[in-house]
Amino acid sequence: MDINAANQKAVEKVLNAQPVLVDIGIAGEVIPGMTKKTILHAGPPITWQKMSGPMRGAVMGALIYEGLAGDIKEAEELAASGEITFDPCHHHNAVGPMAGIVSASMPVFIVQNKAEGNYAYCTLNEGLGKVLRYGAYGPEVIQRLKWMEKVLAPALKEALEIVGEINLKNLIAQAIQMGDECHNRNKAGTSLFMREIAPGLVQTKNSPETIAEIFKFISGNDHFFLNLSMPACKCTMDAAHGIENSTMVTAMARNGTEFGIRVSGLGDRWFTGPASVVDGLYFPGYSSKDANPDIGDSVISETAGIGGFAMAAAPAIVKFVGGTAKDAINYTLSMYEITIAENNAFGIPVLEFRGTPTGIDIRKVVETGILPAINTGIAHKKPGVGQVGAGLVKPPVNCFEDALVAFAEMMENK
Incomplete structure (x- = not known):
């Protein structure tokens, strides 16, 4: 089979693909390979020693939660x-926003691709600000996670x-x-999910x-749908x-360091480069000096052709991440x-319902010099603080260059 085919x-x-929410379970019971002392994280592999501040904060919070x-000292x-x-x-067939931390007791959405039968898993969204995924670990963070485990998840499952x-x-x-x-703007998605689940609740x-x-928790968290769109992607x-x-x-994917x-054709190998600092809008009292480099698995959205690739459909996103409505169209x-x-299933009204651009080709990235457009949240570089803003970021070009070199070498050796 040639490359184009x-x-x-x-x-x-x-x-x-036909991603469908089929159930809600406990991570340690449903995610392959999980144990009581397994902590899953966003991005490519990383050791504790190389983890950034927000990822360390989220890990420590998860150890206390478990x-x-x-x-914190013991954690x-x-x-x-x-x-x-x-x-x-x-x-582990899973994804997690920002630090992406998943521990054994956390409830997770179980999503199945009905076209192929494969599954994906993701935790439930905590909201914005001082939350675990942004590296916060205070008592209110742990208390919220326990409520989600004991009250929210069982009710949604039922x-x-x-x-x-x-x-x-x-x-x-x-x-x-x-x-x-469906990456940084999920207001409609969250509302649509509420309509679906409300009669059951x-x-x-x-x-x-x-x-x-x-109802108050979900309606007060416009990002709730993110943790459903991510495992769908x-x-x-x-x-x-x-x-x-x-x-x-x-x-x-990004781990806050890389x-x-x-x-697809290069197996499970990761091609990595240094994570960039996000260019964006900051909450009052914060600036780029406080920002941790790019972090999170939520860029699976752009990988699947939504998120930054569908910004033309969401001009209001620029109020959250910066830029103009025209910029949003140009990114797409x-x-x-x-x-x-x-992807004609995801038609963009302002582009006469043209389908979202789908399927990043490393050859085209290297040939054109155009890097994937990603919109994302910004975590404080220190553990325990949380979210400080949101913006736009581009991946390091060497990831795509290195992958293309590896691909060429593989083809030569066949």
């Missing part, structure tokens, strides 16, 4: 002891059993036509007060991985130059 096969797997440490010592197994979410499986591809398609790009065994509390892209001779990118990509238009196909 291989890429066509890979991108068709993406276009034909009861493996009593305080730091345990994390550095070698007793904890650190591994990328991507190695509600899902009542309403039945939820087609996430349909929700993403609708959200894009309602002004979301009111029929659960929970008290009216608990149901009201759940993950199981979509995993289906396209491992196709011989394909130069299509199937994963992009940015990494994986390519430039992404057609480095992709293999257009």
Whole structure:
């Protein structure tokens, strides 16, 4: 099979994917390879010694949440002891926003790609500000995580059993036509999910007060849908991985220290470069001096052709990440130059319902010099602080150059 045919096969797997929310479970019970002392993280592989501040903060918070440490000092010592197994979410069919920390007791969404049968997993979204995924670990962070484990997740699981499986591809398609790009703007997606789950929630065994509390939590968190769109994109892209001779990118991810990509035809190898500092808008009292370099698995959105690739559908995003409405359109238009196909399921109204640019080709990135457009949140560089802003970032070009060199060497050796 030649390269173009291989890429066509890979991108068709993406276009034909049918990600569906099928259940909610506990990470240690459903994610392959999880143990009580396993901590999954965002991005390519990294050791404790090389972790950035927000990732360290999130790890320490997770160890306290799990009861493996009593305080931050104990958590730091345990994390550095070698007793904890650190591994990328991507190695376990999972994804996590920002620090991406997943520990054994955390509830996770279970999403299945009905077209291929493969699964993906993601934690539930905590909201913005001082939250674990941004490296915060105070008592209010742990208390919120416990409420999500003991109250929110069981109620949503029961509600899902009542309403039945939820087609996430349909929700993403609708959200894009309602002004979301499903990475940093999820207002429509969250609202659509609320419409789907609400009839089930009111029929659960929970008290009216608990149901009201759940509605208030989700409606007050416009990013709730992010943790559904991410595993939808993950199981979509995993289906396209491992196709011989394909130069299509199937994963992009950042751990706060390095940015990494994986390519369909190059196995599970990571090609990495230094993570960049995000260019964006900061919360009052913060500036780029406070920012940690780019972090998180949420760039699986752009990998699958939404997020920054669909910014033309979400001009209001610029109020959160910076730039102008025209910039948002131009970002999307430039992404057609480095992709293999257009996803007609995700039509962009302002572009006459043209499908989102889908399937990044490392050859086109290197040839054109155009890098994937990514919009993202910004974490404080110190552990324990949390989110300080949001903006736009580009990956290091050497990831794509190194992958293309490796691909050429592989082809020569065949």
